[in-house]
Amino acid sequence: MAIFNLNINGKSQQVDADPNTPMLWVLRDHLDLVGTKFGCGIAQCGACTIHMDGNAVRSCQLPVSSAQDSQITTIEGLSEAGDHPVQKAWMEHDVPQCGYCQAGQIMTAAALLQQNPNPSEEEIENAMNGNICRCGTYTRIKAAVITASQNL
C-alpha cells in the first residue's frame, strides 16, 4: 500500500492503495465515484472510460500509480449540473435503455468532441467503436454526438 495524490474532477484527493490498483476501483471503492462502470476489466468494453488530461482512457487498465501527475475527469466531473452538451444531447435523444454503459459512451464522446468539434459520421463511428452498448443504442448515440457537436 502507498499514498497517492490524485487530481480528480478538479479536486486534490489522497488515497492509500496498492500501486497496481486500477483507477476504476480507486474511483469506485476508495472515492465513491461510482459513475465509472466496471464492464470487462480488460479494456474491451469502454464502460470504465474516464479522461486523463483530456484523453479518453480505460480506467480498468490505468494503475493508480500512473495517474498521479494527471488531471482525471470522471462522469461526475464532466459538468457540474449534468449539462455538458453531450449529456444534454443524450437526454434530448433519450439514448439510454439500461443506462449502464452510457457514462463510458458519454466520456468517449466528450473527449472526441474536445479534440474534434466537428467530426464526420465516420469519425464518430471510429471513436465510439470501443464502447459496447449491449442494449444496442448505437444509432441514438451517433445522433446524440452529432447534436452535441452542433451545440458545443
Add this chain to the structure above:
Amino acid sequence: MATLNKKLDRRSFLKVSALAGGGMVLSFSWLAGCKPTSEEELLAMPKEWFELNSYIKIGENGVVTLFSPNPEFGSNVKTSMPMILAEELDTDWKNVMVEQANFYPERYDRQFTGGSQGIRQGWTPLRTAGAAARHLLVAAAAQTWSVPASEITTAAGIIEHKASGKKAHYGEMASLAATLKVPEEVPLKELKDFKIVGNSKKNVDAQKIVSGKPLFALDHKVEGMKYAAIVHPPAFGMKLKSFDKSSVSGMAGIQDVFSIQLFKDDYGRNFFDTTTFPEIVAIVGNSTWEVMQAKKNLAVDWEPAPESGFEMAGFGGRENIKVTVPSGLENTNRHKEQMKEFITKPGNVARKDGDPEGAFKKAAKVIEKTYSAPFLAHNTMEPMNCFADVKGDKAVIYGPTQAPESIMGTLVQALGLPKENIQINLARMGGGFGRRAYSHHMTEAALISQKIQAPVKMVYTREDDMSAGVYRPAYSATYRAALDENNNLLALHVKAGGIPESPLHANRFPAGALDNYLAESWDIPSNITIGAFRAPRSNFIAAAEQSFLDELAEEMGKDPIEFRLELLKRAENNPVGERNDYDAKRYAGVLELVRDKSNWNTPAAGVHRGVSAYFCHNSYVAEVVDTKIVDSKPVVEKVFAAVDCGVVVNPDAAINMGEGAIIDGIGNAFFGEMAFENGTPSKTNFDKYRMIRHKEAPKSIEVHFVDSKEDPTGLGEPFFPPVFAALANSLYKATGKRYYEQPFAPQLEMQNLKM
C-alpha cells in the same frame, strides 16, 4: 368499469407500510435533476404525503409520487408504467416523481420483468389504480364543496366544478381523499381522451444516468460494507473438491475464504432457480480489487460432478419438471454431430394436420434445409452482482433481479429465515435479456453476508459472468416442403430441437395455413445450463422458418411478401386446425405496413433487401433489412420495422426498444456464439466473445406502429426474432449464398468478405 384489486385498498397498504418501514426511503435530491422542465416551474417538495393507494401518493402542494412496480432493466417500464397511472389519475406529468417500488407482494401483483409482459399485464391494474385515486380526489372535492361528484371534472391535476366556479389542485384534496372509502369499481378513460399515454416522455432516470449517479446494485455502498468475489468451477460437469485458504490468507485486504451451498438437500426448486454451480467459493475482503487479486491466487481443486437430478416447479404454476443433469465434459463438435443425427431421426410429433406423409410421397419436388444456432451468453453490461446485509434474523438484499418473487423462496430456504424478515429491494439493472430472471447471485451474496454477519457487495468478474452458464440453448431445425409439378405447396414439415430444449412453437404460423403440416420436436440432455434469452425459442425458430419461407418463395417463383400474405389469407379465411396461435389478419397487417414503408418493390440503389416477419409475446413484427457490400464488407444500411403491439404507451421509448432489439439481433446473427471444449466455455470476455459494435450497427432504423386501439402487448422481445432471417435473406441477395448456420460471420469470411 374496472374492478379494484384488494391490494389497491389503501388500508391494507398502510398496514404494510407501517411494517415495512425503512425500505421506503425517498431520495429528495433527484427532483430538480429529473425534469425536462425549467426549475422555476417545478413545485417544491411537499411537507406531507397522502397515500391514495399502493401506487400513488400526493403531496399537499400537488406533487405526485408514482411507484413503478416492476424492476427496470432498460425496457422503460419505470417511465411507461407510471405514465399509465398518471393518465388515469389525470395529473400533469410535469408534477410527477417516480420511485422504484421495492418488492412488496402485499401491495403489487407480478413484479416480474420478462416475457414482454410488464405493460400488457400491468395495463388494466395500473389504469385502475390511477382511476381509483382520481375517484377519491373527486369524491373529496364533492364533499368539500357540497356538489355532486358527477358535475366535477379533472384535468392535469386540477379539480373543477364549473357551475360554482370552484377549483382546486389535487394536493388540496389529497388529505381528505386518503380517508375516503375506496370504490369497488371505477370507470376508465376512453382512449380518445388520453393525454399522456401515446405521447413520448423522456426516461425518468435519464439525468441520473448521464451524470453518473448511483443507480445500480454495483454502485451501492454502506458503512462497514465488505466486498466479495466468487470462484466457480472452470467447466460444466465439474464441481468443487477442495480449496486451500492459506493460498490467499496473507494477501492484503483479505478477510475470509469459505464455500457456500445454494440449496439445502430437501429444497424443491422454483422455475428460476437455475444455477450452474450450486457450490462455490467466496473470498471476502476490503475492496473489489483485492478480492479479485486473491481470486487469481486461490488454490482450488475441482472434480467431475456425478449425474444429478432434481425436481423443479414448472413455469407459471405448471406441473413440476424433473431435471437430470448428466455427468461428463461436453464438446461443441459432439453437440453438432448429435444435432445432425436428428435430420434423419424421428422427433416427437407436436402437431399434424392432413396427410403430410402422403403429400411428400406424391411431391414432384422436395426442398429440405437445416438451420442451426449456437449457445449464446447474455453478457449484460453490468456483471452479476448483489448487495446483501444479513445480520441475525434480518436480511436486506439489494440487487439486480427480474424476478424478485421467484428468488424470495430461494432466499427463505438458503438463509433459514421467514420471508417477513427478508426485504428485497430492486436495483436498476445494467441489462437483463432474461439472464437476471435467474437470481442465484442474490442468494450467493445473502449467504456470504450471513456467514460474515456484515453487509457485503459480491461482484462477478466478466469471466465469472460469461462462464457461469444460463445460456440461450443451441438449436437446430430442419424444414421440408413438398411441391407439386406446378410449384404449388403441398405440405410443410418442421423438425426442431435443441440442447437441452426444443425451440418449436408447433401452433404458430405457418401452421393453420397448410392442409398438410407436420411439426416434430426433440431435445438432447446436457449439463450446460440454459435460461430465457430475449424471446426464448422464438429467437431461433423465427430465423429458421423465415429463412426457409424465403427460399421456398423463390423456388415457387413468388415475391416473399406476397407468398407470406397468401398463406396468411388462407389462415384467415379458412384456417386448418383450431389451435392456431396467432391472428392472421394482424400478422398480414405488419407485412403490408413494412412493404409500404420500405417501398419494397423499389429499393434504394445498390441495396439488397430481405424480409421476415414473426409473432411472439402477443405482438406482430415485420422487418426489411437492406444490406450493401462496401469494400468487401457487408454493411447493414437500413432496417424498416413494422409492429402491431396494440396501444403504444411511450412511442419514442418503444422505438428505442425496437432499434435496440434489431441491433442486438444483427449482432448475434453475425457474431454471437459460445462453444465448449471439455465442458469449458470457449470465451470468457469481450476480447473473444464478439459483440456488435457501433460501426456494425445499421446506418438507420425506421420503426412504424400499426395504429391500434387494442390493449398493449409485448415490445421488448418481438422485434428481436425476425431480424435474423431478414438479415440472412438480405445477405443472400447480396452474395448469392444462403446462410443456414449462425453466426454468419465465419461463412461470410470464407466468401472473402471482411467481417
